[in-house]
Each structure stands twice: as structure tokens, then as C-alpha cells.
Amino acid sequence: MFSEKSYLTLFDDSGESAGVWISPELWEQAKDQLQPILAEICGETAAPWPVIPEPMEDWEALKQYWDLPYPLSLDVDCGHCGAHSDDWQADTPRLFRLKAANFGGLTTFECQTCQARILKKHFKDGLQCETIPFKG
16 A cells, blocks of 8 residues: 555566656645756756646636536545545645536546546536546
């Protein structure tokens, strides 16, 4: 079992070092120090890939025009790794990132632990949740 601040050295079939995997929690703690070093070593002037902002305007619009007969839930559960948040917006660091929200009642989140997608489908008669594991 790994702690939430773990890392692993990865090896190929011949026993040669192939890389290092670090947990999302450890990356969140160390990324500000590591990204400039990695960018310099790799000859890049920025992070290897940009972090796309969460579509908070879409979330706020969904909240503003919510008209279903039950409250909009803020809890998110990952059916793949078991991560849970009672209020995804209040977590620091975020356990789940908003990927999409629309007037049709579909909200999509990405689990920051295992990268699974969590779909919350809000229907007139209730909520349906689905987890889609990450397939790197």
C-alpha cells in the first residue's frame, strides 16, 4: 500500500530505469519547484502541457438556472478508486476537477487521484452517477 505522498521508480524488462511515477498528492506539493527544473532540462520555456481552467462560468450558470425538484449536489464520489468529497469546490487541493457542466444537467469531473471521469446526470426524477476509469 502506498502513502498518499508516494513515488515509484519504474524499470523496463531489462531492469533499466524507465522513469519515476509520483502520486498526485506529491506532485501538488512539489510541482512549483519541479516544473521549472524539468522545463529547463527539457529545453522548454513553459510547463509540458497547460492546465485547462475549470469551466466555472458553466457551473455558475447551471446553479443559477437550476429548476429540478431536488437540490444540486456538491458531493462527488469516484467509483474507481473510492475518492470522496462532500463539496468538491471546497477541497484544497481539489480532489475532483470540473471538466464540463451544462444546462441539460450533465456535470463531468476528473478524479485527481486516478484520473477517472465521473459523470453526474441530473434528470427530472433523480440523479444518476457513472464512473469511467482512465485508460491512459
